[in-house]
Amino acid sequence: MNLDAPTSAARRFDIRQAGINPNHWYVVARSKEVTNAPLGVVLWQQGIVLYRDSQGQVQALEDRCPHRFVKLSRGCVVGDELECAYHGWRVSAAGKCTLVPYLAENQKLPSSQIRRYPVREQDGFIWLFPGDRALAETIPPMGLPEWEHLNYIGTVSMIDAKAHFSYLIENLMDMYHGHLHQDYQAWASAELEAIAETETRIDAHYTAQSYYRIDKIWSIAQLFFPKLRHLHPEPLDVSYVYPHWAASLGEDFKIYCLFCPVDLTHTRAYLVHFTSLNAFPRLHQRSIPFRRFVKNRLFGSAQKLLDGLVNQDVPMIEDEQQAYLENSERRPHELNQALVSVQQLIRTQAEL
């Protein structure tokens, strides 16, 4: 018997070919990226155009003009509607054609309709529900409670990887890869202690060593000066909250990864890092405008760290994807039990 041969179950379900469960809220853009100029995005092979109407409300439509299926994102916003670049047809936020500039008196407006997506603007991001519209109201977006909270300083980095989303979430759930980030001193000595699984999430608890401790007002300088960092034990909790990721390192750091799977071999995502100011009660007694000023001024203070981590991770997962494309029968040797759970959850969700 060939022990390296894939089992029949594995052959039946190849995780690198897994689809997404569309009945969740995915993150397709940052709030600030959506203006009154149309923005084209792709979520799991579906072209979607985002824009702000005259009230500033974000609208999301299929990125195809009902006339000849040119991308509406090439056009412009006129009032609350989109105007196609090609022949100037206009489409309402409901996806209906409202104007054809050269319509003859004896002609009627075409009744064809393009798809409209449930979309929400929350916590600095645009969340979109590509599945059954009726379910959108019943399932809340994951959200980022720290985004508006005055005690947290945010930083956002963009991930754009030519790889299936499973490679990215496996990277994020496998804290043994601190080895890759040694020069950034992100964390050290991770050890998986426990895993909890449900149909919608995996929580993996690691013990680890952290270099950073935010307990003095100047501690934030540790993000810039390695000499100020000292190793100490901290719990490291990472969760696959399908389809996104949430993590915390001790009390001081929270990180999220918000997924926008583009297609089978391309994933975009936003990595969002928060440094807590919870250890400074005197700061909390200051006025709200002052605290907001501090929060806004320090926004992006972990940019170098976050971008550095992303730049190290992306080539790893792209290599994995490439190796799979070259030989999909070759199985990697995985020792981290958390990844077995992650793959099971992707499979469960894909089959729902």
Ligand code: FES
């Ligand atoms: S293709 Fe859009 S107006 Fe003709």
Ligand SMILES: [Fe+2]
């Ligand atoms: Fe990493």
